[in-house]
Amino acid sequence: MPEGHTLFRLATSLRDAFAGDVVASGSPQGRFQDSAEQLDGLTLLGASSRGKHLFVDFEQDRAVHVHLGLYGKFVVRAVPEPGPAPDPVGQVRWRLVSGSAYADLRGATACELVTPEARQGILDRLGPDPLDPGADPERAWARISRSRAPIGGLLMDQAVVAGVGNVYRAEVLFRHRLHPLRPGRTLRRGQFAALWEDLVVLLHDGVRAGQIRTLRPEHAAVAREASKVERRRVKNYVYRRQGQPCLVCGATVRTEELQHRNSFWCPRCQPVFRSRAVG
Structure with a gap:
């Protein structure tokens, strides 16, 4: 199972690739379809991690919570020149695409659209993270x-x-x-x-x-x-x-x-x- 440093790096990669961009959001596999459609065409604001949990933030106070579990992979890549992004391969639960990057999530234990209250509930259940400079x-x-x-x-x-x-x-x-x-x-x-x-x-x-x-x-x-x-x-x-x-x-x-x-x-x-x- 990925440990905290992996999720921290993943959050950084997502911010670098998408923060401030309007993104296309979809679920080629179909398991995240309804939620992915709600995010389609919104601006991705950023991403952060706490321990083994990842949060991807969008405008309109929306966020996706991801837990990779034992088998999950969230791969971020640049769109090849001259584009477009290649077709998804395999069981892609969530796909993000901008003009310059795309990201595919596969095999995660959790991928869910969460309210601010639900997000805070997840954070409240976690202990301090050694990667958090404000951790107690x-x-x-x-x-x-x-x-x-x-x-x-x-x-x-x-x-x-x-x-x-x-x-x-x-x-x-x-x-x-x-x-x-x-x-x-x-x-x-x-x-x-x-x-x-x-x-x-x-x-x-x-x-x-x-x-x-x-x-x-x-x-x-x-x-x-x-x-x-x-x-x-x-x-x-x-x-x-x-x-x-x-x-x-x-x-x-x-x-x-x-x-x-x-x-x-x-x-x-x-x-x-x-x-x-x-x-």
Whole structure:
């Protein structure tokens, strides 16, 4: 599933391609036909993201909410010279076309015309987004510091932190030597602050690079050597590296299902948390 940096980049692409333009809006597949017709011929004002949710804004106070889910793709391309835009291919739920660009949405979990009230309701259900400069991490800390749930699950809960998916979850926990099953309420405030600050850095780097990059510079050379053994480029510390040696300590990376998603960790770098409290 695309993580927060992907939606942030998509919102930027849509703004760059269409903001201020009158657009043609249609639904070649037909599933979004009625709503698409209401937007046809309107000016697209902009686009924004919060976590894994995308909002495309039009004049007349109209907006479309998109959630890509596991399989959704929203591709923005320039109209080839001398035009027009090519015919849609496959199951295109929503198509936008201007004089210079077109965009096709396929396979999304959600594509819906929403009222301002419905949009605010979606936003109210989301936790702070590390990509939002105005985000309040205290909201996330309030939830985590009271919860017995594992930190690996809390980070994936979009009501706690918006935009973190399975890759960022696994990698940021490794970077901070936290076992994914450690109860949220056992984290110290300083540990959470460091975790949040790292997520801000990592997601912004993902926006700039267009891909998730989590390796620290001192481990890049180790990753290059590991790539020769694994016969593929090693880009992460633990994500999808189960059964492979940890880039830092050499222990075998493990995996286990956590809340219906695979979790990855190093048993030596991320030891199981043992409470020092005497019961």
